[in-house]
Amino acid sequence: MHNLTALSGLLGGALIGLATAGLMLLTGRIAGVSGIFGGLLAWQPGDRAWRLAFVAGLMAAPLIASLAGAPLPRPAMSANLALIAVGGLLVGFGSRMGSGCTSGHGICGFARLSVRSIAVTLIFMGTAIVTVAVVRHGFGS
Amino acid sequence: MSLLLACFGCGLMFGAGLLISGMTQPEKVQGFLDAFGAWDATLAFVMAGAVAVAATGFALARRRGAPVFASSNLWPARSDIDMPLVAGAVLFGLGWGLVGICPGPALVNLAGLSLPIVVFVVAMALGMIGFGLLPTRSASSGTANPAVASRADG
Numbered sequence: 001m002h003n004l005t006a007l008s009g010l011l012g013g014a015l016i017g018l019a020t021a022g023l024m025l026l027t028g029r030i031a032g033v034s035g036i037f038g039g040l041l042a043w044q045p046g047d048r049a050w051r052l053a054f055v056a057g058l059m060a061a062p063l064i065a066s067l068a069g070a071p072l073p074r075p076a077m078s079a080n081l082a083l084i085a086v087g088g089l090l091v092g093f094g095s096r097m098g099s100g101c102t103s104g105h106g107i108c109g110f111a112r113l114s115v116r117s118i119a120v121t122l123i124f125m126g127t128a129i130v131t132v133a134v135v136r137h138g139f140g141s
Numbered sequence: 142m143s144l145l146l147a148c149f150g151c152g153l154m155f156g157a158g159l160l161i162s163g164m165t166q167p168e169k170v171q172g173f174l175d176a177f178g179a180w181d182a183t184l185a186f187v188m189a190g191a192v193a194v195a196a197t198g199f200a201l202a203r204r205r206g207a208p209v210f211a212s213s214n215l216w217p218a219r220s221d222i223d224m225p226l227v228a229g230a231v232l233f234g235l236g237w238g239l240v241g242i243c244p245g246p247a248l249v250n251l252a253g254l255s256l257p258i259v260v261f262v263v264a265m266a267l268g269m270i271g272f273g274l275l276p277t278r279s280a281s282s283g284t285a286n287p288a289v290a291s292r293a294d295g
Binding site for chain 2: 003004005006008009010011012013014015016017018019020021022023024025026027028029030031032033034035037038041042043049050051053054055056057058059060061062063064065072073074075076077078079081083084085086087088089090091092093094095096097098099100101102103104105106107108109110111112113114115116117119120121123124125126127128129130131132133135136137
């Protein structure tokens with residue numbers, strides 16, 4: 001077990017949970033990022049403002065942290081931009097087709113004890129584990 | 142106005158949680174997904190913390206019945222497991238495993254404007270728009286108001 005950062009993980013997770021709970025208690029909305037962001041890109045107008053406000057909040061977090069001296073996030077990623085583009089397409093298309101992502105199905109779905117969301121989460125997590133195994137270890141799966 | 146402020150505040154807290162937990166770093170996410178390598182269990186702790194607090198808040202929301210700044214709680218309505226759902230989950234898992242980034246961390250990281258993240262977010266948006274352009278929008282039989290409640294779970 002390497003690199004485990006359990007305490008900051010739990011603390012950050014609790015904040016994510018608090019934001020998720022807060023969005024439901026205050027606005028009645030589910031904090032599913034692919035649904036919120038995807039709705040911004042969809043045709044039907046009318047409920048864009050709240051989605052934009054949530055996404056702006058997400059992006060404001062590192063900006064405010066940078067005012068306090070933290071560096072802006074520049075995550076270490078593959079230099080292969082084609083691979084990154086394929087990954088982005090799959091994440092975008094798949095999250096809409098599957099009605100949600102790590103936040104909507106993973107966090108909200110488990111918190112609601114939704115069998116549908118728990119099934120989706122297990123499927124995408126299993127697929128991702130196999131993908132990483134194949135990419136990193138050949139036929140390690 | 143209060144509704145928008147609440148959404149902004151929750152997005153801000155959500156983003157802070159992602160940053161603090163380390164989940165904006167693809168190597169932490171892929172470290173969790175790498176079950177056959179140097180496994181990093183952090184993501185499980187993030188999920189545990191998030192689900193525990195969210196479940197408590199959801200229980201409170203159910204008891205209150207209605208939210209503070211809107212007329213009703215828009216709980217996801219569907220419970221069926223159909224082919225688009227499963228296929229979508231598989232495609233999502235493929236992309237998530239390949240890059241180690243999902244939509245929340247992608248948008249938080251976008252603030253840093255590094256080239257790989259910009260490429261990822263543009264591709265992700267195109268993927269979402271692409272799905273929206275498909276002629277048959279899965280098996281949703283529109284009972285909810287599409288202008289308010291997304292058919293999606295998240």
